[in-house]
Amino acid sequence: MTAVDPASASAVDPVAPRATPAPGGGLPGLASLTARHPRVPAARLLAELVPPRHFAHESFETYLPDPDHPSQQGAVDRLREVAATLAPPARAGGSWWRRRAAAQAPAVYLDGGFGVGKTHLLASLAHAVGLERTTYGTFVELTHLVGALGFAATVDALGERRLLCIDEFELDDPGDTVMMSRLLRELADRGVAIAATSNTLPGSLGEGRFAAEDFLREIQALAARFEVLRIDGEDHRHRGATTSAAVLDAGAVRAVVAAHPDATLDDFDALLAHLSTVHPSRYGALLDGIDLVGLTGVHQVDRQDVALRLVVLVDRLYDRDVPVVLSGDGADLFTGEMLAGGYRKKYYRALSRWGALAAAGAQGDPDRDAQRA
Structure with missing residues (x-):
């Protein structure tokens, strides 16, 4: 890069x-x-890593779970809990505290089809934790950030936040996937919580989505840390x-x-x-x-x-x-x-x-x- x-x-x-x-x-x-x-x-690149304009005012309150798909309400409830764990300020300390923070830092993956509100929920989590304590970007934006700043500088910058949100996680470039896996591992070791989604096209285009097992396989060493939140439902826009x-x-x-x-x-x-x-x-x-x-x-x-x-x-x-x-x-x-x-x-x-x-x-x-x- x-x-x-x-x-x-x-x-x-x-x-x-x-x-x-x-x-x-x-x-x-x-x-x-x-x-x-x-x-x-560099300061602007980091400052712009926030939820996109379309989701700038979304919250858990504006997400309307479908009662026919209880997993949607379950995802909201669990993400509220994640936000609550990140509410207390981070403590400074030595290596013992950092290891403890890393072990306790949540890591969640929102797994679901197209149009079930994964990005809405990810943005809601970012807002609940606070944008001043959250880095929010797509997979591509984050790989470009590493290209612009360098890997070590990116780790240092993002390591100061409590939460990293990654929308549209992609697996089509092996080099970027390995780099992102390493980035996530180093941030998790610093106690940064992680939330991720995939956001692919509808099955009508023959592509569907990659499932949680694909994500966990590719992030390898981090897989055991991630909790998969399955979100079922129909595309709420009812369109192709x-x-x-x-x-x-x-x-x-x-x-x-x-x-x-x-x-x-x-x-x-x-x-x-x-x-x-x-x-x-x-x-x-x-x-x-x-x-x-x-x-x-x-x-x-x-x-x-x-x-x-x-x-x-x-x-x-x-x-x-x-x-x-x-x-x-x-x-x-x-x-x-x-x-x-x-x-x-x-x-x-x-x-x-x-x-x-x-x-x-x-x-x-x-x-x-x-x-x-």
């Missing part, structure tokens, strides 16, 4: 003014993502994933962008090239102050490194509720080989989110609560 040099991690660059023609791949007269070169300090993206003509995309004071417009290829120059941990900062992203010339991506960077951008757009408006050839975004390969769950998740973001952009409605995946 690429480390961020200290000089470039000290500030966030100003973004290009809206009226200035954007260089690189931007289109004249409109703001452009390719004109942005965010430099993000949206994987098709609404495509407009280039003139319509430009008109939509021009009507939004905080929108950007870029050529797709130019944006993909620009992403290769920005560390993925900075993709969130790339979107600062943006409420809509327009892209022209969208086409199928046939290189895996480029596709994986695009997946990260889609995730950051989705986390921030930023719709997109697209023009292009309407082809599938990823190749059939990618959709059948080892990263297929990432790609299907991105397609689902891409479709929802594009539908919202085409409708001119940034509120996608009913479309969240």
Whole structure:
């Protein structure tokens, strides 16, 4: 993983003014993502590891368990207990106290199908413990944090918190899985509590979810510490994933962008090239102050490194509720080989989110609560 040099991690660059023609791949007269070169300090990377905007105000009280599935209420009750154990302040002390804290630190894995509220419960746990004492991020965000800060610095930073919440735990990259397993082990040894979920696509897409036994097998030495909370139930949104993206003509995309004071417009290829120059941990900062992203010339991506960077951008757009408006050839975004390969769950998740973001952009409605995946 690429480390961020200290000089470039000290500030966030100003973004290009809206009226200035954007260089690189931007289109004249409109703001452009390719004109942005965010430099993000380590403190900001850590400060942004909180529940995403969609779950910013959720709590155990706002989770409505299905009475037909008692495991949902059981999960709420157990997570309330976990939060209560983390309420007292951590004690400073010697090695004896650290060993005792490590032995007592809870570790829970929320195991369930799509749409049963695992992320809602994870965010509720984070809020109950307190965001000042919790690190909350997706598996991908945490691996990028290690890439930006380095492993030892990440352990030191996260080791100061009481709780680490990991949403969308992924097993598709052996190297990242081994690294994350080591990170969890070192944090657990410091007495940090851990809560994790997986968040894969519906079974209708042929992918389903990975089950608790897969998670426990991959984290190896930590498996005995984890308590599995099985959450049964139906997808509360009663829908399948949206994987098709609404495509407009280039003139319509430009008109939509021009009507939004905080929108950007870029050529797709130019944006993909620009992403290769920005560390993925900075993709969130790339979107600062943006409420809509327009892209022209969208086409199928046939290189895996480029596709994986695009997946990260889609995730950051989705986390921030930023719709997109697209023009292009309407082809599938990823190749059939990618959709059948080892990263297929990432790609299907991105397609689902891409479709929802594009539908919202085409409708001119940034509120996608009913479309969240």
